[in-house]
Amino acid sequence: MPTQRGGPSRRTVLASASALVAAPALLRGLAFPALAAAPLQGAAFPSHYRFRLGAFEVTTLLDAAAMIDGPWPIVGEDRPPEEVARLMRDNLLPEKRFQPGFTPTFVNTGTSLVLFDTGNGAEGFVPRPQGGWLAQKLASAGFSADQVDVVVLSHAHPDHIGGLMEGGKPLFPRARYVIGETEFAFWSATGDRLKAPPGSNEHQSALLFTRNLMPFAERVTQIRPDGEIVPGIRAVAAYGHTPGHLAFHVESEGKRLLIWGDCAHHEVASLAHPEWHALFDMDKQGGAATRKRIYDMVTTDGIPVVGYHASFPSVGFVERANGAYRWLPVTYQLAE
Numbered sequence: 001m002p003t004q005r006g007g008p009s010r011r012t013v014l015a016s017a018s019a020l021v022a023a024p025a026l027l028r029g030l031a032f033p034a035l036a037a038a039p040l041q042g043a044a045f046p047s048h049y050r051f052r053l054g055a056f057e058v059t060t061l062l063d064a065a066a067m068i069d070g071p072w073p074i075v076g077e078d079r080p081p082e083e084v085a086r087l088m089r090d091n092l093l094p095e096k097r098f099q100p101g102f103t104p105t106f107v108n109t110g111t112s113l114v115l116f117d118t119g120n121g122a123e124g125f126v127p128r129p130q131g132g133w134l135a136q137k138l139a140s141a142g143f144s145a146d147q148v149d150v151v152v153l154s155h156a157h158p159d160h161i162g163g164l165m166e167g168g169k170p171l172f173p174r175a176r177y178v179i180g181e182t183e184f185a186f187w188s189a190t191g192d193r194l195k196a197p198p199g200s201n202e203h204q205s206a207l208l209f210t211r212n213l214m215p216f217a218e219r220v221t222q223i224r225p226d227g228e229i230v231p232g233i234r235a236v237a238a239y240g241h242t243p244g245h246l247a248f249h250v251e252s253e254g255k256r257l258l259i260w261g262d263c264a265h266h267e268v269a270s271l272a273h274p275e276w277h278a279l280f281d282m283d284k285q286g287g288a289a290t291r292k293r294i295y296d297m298v299t300t301d302g303i304p305v306v307g308y309h310a311s312f313p314s315v316g317f318v319e320r321a322n323g324a325y326r327w328l329p330v331t332y333q334l335a336e
Contacts, residue, residue: 073279116248123162161213182243232251233248317330
């Protein structure tokens with residue numbers, strides 16, 4: 001039977017198909033140079049996360065990514081370890097290891113660049129090289145240290161004030177500092193705080209407060225709850241973790257955000273059981289009461305949150321669940 005003019009014959013098509021079937025066997029007889037295996041690169045983490053909040057721009061920055069023991073007793077120190085481990089298993093998390101966030105946050109209002117907390121620095125809770133990354137990551141986030149106008153401290157624990165100094169000099173040379181009035185009074189009574197057992201969190205905090213903040217006391221503004229830091233940013237009482245611990249309410253063009261500092265040390269355990277004691281809370285009952293109040297507020301009002309110790313990028317929402325609360329990490333809710 002004649003073929004269509006210009007088209008392949010049936011015999012040609014069949015021959016081509018046979019060749020394709022045989023190709024792998026034929027190729028096995030040829031010599032190809034081996035490709036070099038790609039080397040393992042090691043773990044990688046995003047260094048910053050940025051979104052718009054009305055006319056403001058918010059940037060969270062990763063200061064540490066260490067895997068540490070826990071969450072018990074950091075969360076649930078008053079509970080049996082197995083109870084905390086079971087909660088971790090139920091949430092598909094390791095039972096005895098976790099990776100908390102350490103997350104300084106920048107808010108650019110258009111007229112002021114405000115930094116909330118300064119990370120671990122060289123002497124914080126997670127020392128270098130596992131932590132204390134704020135200084136080296138500023139540039140990759142698009143900032144320089146001398147652009148920071150205001151440094152706001154939620155409280156004076158080492159993983160929040162450690163980054164104030166770098167190489168014996170203030171990291172943010174042009175900034176003024178803001179801290180709660182109650183918090184400043186507590187830690188400036190260094191004679192009392194330094195009597196805490198050496199190596200304890202209280203003793204280390206007192207040493208760093210004396211070293212990193214007191215030399216600049218004349219540049220420190222002491223603020224009370226509901227006090228304004230810059231237009232659009234106000235302090236919120238969150239006492240318990242420390243005597244003067246503060247959270248911060250940020251609002252621009254009707255968009256709201258709460259930067260809650262250490263109102264949670266683990267995004268599962270702290271929210272599922274806000275009544276559980278936290279190891280680093282100086283007032284256990286006060287810390288629990290603050291957690292319940294803050295979680296209820298952000299849930300009722302639907303306010304997004306920056307949680308300093310939540311997994312990076314440390315931004316999310318809170319919803320009610322099983323008589324308590326649940327953390328919902330941000331996806332694209334804040335994208336424009």
